[in-house]
Amino acid sequence: xxxxxxxxxxxxxxxxxxxxxxxxxxxxxxxxxxxxxxxxxxxxxxxxxxxxxxxxxxxxxxxxxxxxxxxxxxxxxxxxxxxxxxxxxxxxxxxxxxxxxxxxxxxxxxxxxxxxxxxxxxxxxxxxxxxxxxxxxxxxxxxxxxxxxxxxxxxxxxxxxxxxxxxxxxxxxxxxxxxxxxxxxxxxxxxxxxxxxxxxxxxxxxxxxxxxxxxxxxxxxxxxxxxxxxxxxxxxxxxxxxxxxxxxxxxxxxxxxxxxxxxxxxxxxxxxxxxxxxxxxxxxxxxxxxxxxxxxxxxxxxxxxxxxxxxxxxxxxxxxxxxxxxxxxxx
Amino acid sequence: xxxxxxxxxxxxxxxxxxxxxxxxxxxxxxxxxxxxxxxxxxxxxxxxxxxxxxxxxxxxxxxxxxxxxxxxxxxxxxxxxxxxxxxxxxxxxxxxxxxxxxxxxxxxxxxxxxxxxxxxxxxxxxxxxxxxxxxxxxxxxxxxxxxxxxxxxxxxxxxxxxxxxxxxxxxxxxxxxxxxxxxxxxxxxxxxxxxxxxxxxxxxxxxxxxxxxxxxxxxxxxxxxxxxxxxxxxxxxxxxxxxxxxxxxxxxxxxxxxxxxxxxxxxxxxxxxxxxxxxxxxxxxxxxxxxxxxxxxxxxxxxxxxxxxxxxxxxxxxxxxxxxxxxxxxx
Numbered sequence: 001x002x003x004x005x006x007x008x009x010x011x012x013x014x015x016x017x018x019x020x021x022x023x024x025x026x027x028x029x030x031x032x033x034x035x036x037x038x039x040x041x042x043x044x045x046x047x048x049x050x051x052x053x054x055x056x057x058x059x060x061x062x063x064x065x066x067x068x069x070x071x072x073x074x075x076x077x078x079x080x081x082x083x084x085x086x087x088x089x090x091x092x093x094x095x096x097x098x099x100x101x102x103x104x105x106x107x108x109x110x111x112x113x114x115x116x117x118x119x120x121x122x123x124x125x126x127x128x129x130x131x132x133x134x135x136x137x138x139x140x141x142x143x144x145x146x147x148x149x150x151x152x153x154x155x156x157x158x159x160x161x162x163x164x165x166x167x168x169x170x171x172x173x174x175x176x177x178x179x180x181x182x183x184x185x186x187x188x189x190x191x192x193x194x195x196x197x198x199x200x201x202x203x204x205x206x207x208x209x210x211x212x213x214x215x216x217x218x219x220x221x222x223x224x225x226x227x228x229x230x231x232x233x234x235x236x237x238x239x240x241x242x243x244x245x246x247x248x249x250x251x252x253x254x255x256x257x258x259x260x261x262x263x264x265x266x267x268x269x270x271x272x273x274x275x276x277x278x279x280x281x282x283x284x285x286x287x288x289x290x291x292x293x294x295x296x297x298x299x300x301x302x303x304x305x306x307x308x309x310x311x312x313x314x315x316x317x318x319x320x321x322x323x324x325x326x327x328x329x330x331x
Numbered sequence: 332x333x334x335x336x337x338x339x340x341x342x343x344x345x346x347x348x349x350x351x352x353x354x355x356x357x358x359x360x361x362x363x364x365x366x367x368x369x370x371x372x373x374x375x376x377x378x379x380x381x382x383x384x385x386x387x388x389x390x391x392x393x394x395x396x397x398x399x400x401x402x403x404x405x406x407x408x409x410x411x412x413x414x415x416x417x418x419x420x421x422x423x424x425x426x427x428x429x430x431x432x433x434x435x436x437x438x439x440x441x442x443x444x445x446x447x448x449x450x451x452x453x454x455x456x457x458x459x460x461x462x463x464x465x466x467x468x469x470x471x472x473x474x475x476x477x478x479x480x481x482x483x484x485x486x487x488x489x490x491x492x493x494x495x496x497x498x499x500x501x502x503x504x505x506x507x508x509x510x511x512x513x514x515x516x517x518x519x520x521x522x523x524x525x526x527x528x529x530x531x532x533x534x535x536x537x538x539x540x541x542x543x544x545x546x547x548x549x550x551x552x553x554x555x556x557x558x559x560x561x562x563x564x565x566x567x568x569x570x571x572x573x574x575x576x577x578x579x580x581x582x583x584x585x586x587x588x589x590x591x592x593x594x595x596x597x598x599x600x601x602x603x604x605x606x607x608x609x610x611x612x613x614x615x616x617x618x619x620x621x622x623x624x625x626x627x628x629x630x631x632x633x634x635x636x637x638x639x640x641x642x643x644x645x646x647x648x649x650x651x652x653x654x655x656x657x658x659x660x661x662x
Contacts, residue, residue: 146518146522147519187477188558212572214566214570215573216569227519227559228558231509231559232566234542234543235542235567236570238543238544238546239566239567239571241543242547246602249602251598253598256594256598257594257597259591260591262591263590263594264592266588267585267588271577
């Protein structure tokens with residue numbers, strides 16, 4: 001069961017990706033296949049001492065950029081680290097691929113090249129959100145499907161439940177439905193229908209969750225359509241960034257403020273960690289035949305190390321097989 | 332043209348409402364009719380010196396609560412300050428009502444008792460969001476219509492444009508469509524269709540705006556369906572509250588932090604004002620036959636004063652008549 005790493009994806013590739021991969025290979029004693037420009041990767045690898053038997057390079061001459069049209073990447077960038085990685089997955093369905101590259105391209109490539117798990121109507125993009133709990137909250141779909149049917153949302157909840165059980169060690173994950181009110185009859189037609197289906201799904205459905213409770217909700221999984229999820233994800237990122245920026249400005253506007261900010265530094269560092277998406281590593285593309293873990297685009301070595309760890313557990317716990325079995329069971 | 336004020340609605344009624352109304356009556360030299368419990372209102376009024384000729388009380392024995400089922404308020408709380416206010420509007424269509432009470436009840440009551448402007452398919456709830464500009468950004472619909480058609484969204488944009496021209500003094504307000512990407516082909520079916528309609532609407536349409544740019548967008552008006560708008564509104568409130576709370580905790584965790592926080596106090600006060608929704612007073616229920624200004628539930632005297640000011644301008648500039656004319660024009 002191989003572990004492939006797209007060494008060229010994300011803002012800090014390849015240096016941080018290589019660093020994270022070497023750390024992971026050593027810690028977990030697993031061989032990692034780095035896909036990317038051979039010369040660049042060798043230059044990075046020499047910084048980390050001997051990696052004999054732990055790291056192997058798979059050369060790929062191109063790189064997928066965020067500006068690339070996702071649906072065209074497979075045909076237009078055949079020798080990119082990402083597409084090479086996906087072609088390797090096609091040959092070895094048990095392998096996993098960890099990438100910090102373009103989410104859209106990973107999803108399009110995964111769906112077109114690898115296909116969906118039998119019975120799954122649509123794959124979903126998942127993110128792990130900071131939460132008040134010991135484990136993050138999984139939010140999905142955050143953008144793979146702008147138009148959804150109620151049955152898709154129920155499948156998203158099921159896939160995320162299997163993932164949470166196996167990767168986050170939550171025995172009976174709680175599923176909440178994102179909505180505009182807590183009562184059963186709230187929301188638009190799609191959400192009313194989804195509510196009814198979730199109630200009889202056999203999942204641990206805890207009802208509607210309003211967006212104001214996104215961070216504080218007891219739900220382990222929050223499901224919604226990809227339009228709503230993408231709005232939530234980007235608003236969360238945008239607003240946090242805006243508030244942090246305004247705070248920074250306020251703290252440096254004069255000498256008195258700067259002195260205060262210096263005294264507050266340790267406390268503020270802890271505060272910032274709370275909102276640091278990197279702590280959670282990656283998130284899976286659920287519903288695709290092979291295991292793809294999407295690491296955050298701004299992943300540093302630590303975040304990428306965490307994403308690889310998730311990938312290894314994903315593989316060892318046979319999450320995809322369990323999703324396959326579950327879909328047969330509930331059909 | 333009378334000005335009615337629901338003196339019993341909101342978290343700080345009647346004290347802050349009465350205070351704001353007295354200030355407004357004096358500043359704008361307009362008589363204000365306070366609706367609510369006569370005895371309670373008289374007790375409040377004596378605190379503010381002579382209001383001879385400026386304030387008149389309309390007695391109403393009941394109060395609409397946030398827990399009240401909006402659709403039932405008209406029948407079950409006939410003598411509430413809010414319903415009395417709306418009945419007065421029905422008799423005097425040129426009057427305006429300013430209320431900090433339940434939004435749902437105002438909308439249901441407004442729609443059922445007063446009816447929609449001819450040609451308007453659905454009324455919309457609007458909020459004024461803090462922005463990087465001199466004027467706030469209007470976001471609508473934030474919850475009146477969970478299921479929308481593209482034509483509703485275009486009407487929302489038109490109504491908000493008339494409002495922004497007249498109340499915010501923006502000669503040619505820019506309209507953005509909330510979406511999950513900036514390109515024209517982004518979003519679900521509803522949003523793709525709305526995009527096409529907005530392009531030919533004659534409004535100053537500037538294209539899609541992603542939720543991450545909610546606060547920094549150059550748009551004066553952001554339109555979306557009521558489900559999405561409600562998700563955005565509640566997430567914005569929830570996330571700001573959560574971040575502020577975590578910041579406060581970080582700032583008081585030990586002596587060093589507390590000292591730092593003391594030094595930072597003036598800077599942080601300015602920072603908080605940036606996110607203070609009260610600065611903007613109220614927001615109109617657009618599409619209903621009479622002028623109803625909804626003040627924020629937590630309005631203090633200053634916020635309520637601002638909401639009354641908006642109501643007066645709304646009335647004087649004949650915003651409803653202009654919306655009526657515009658709807659005839661674009662049909």
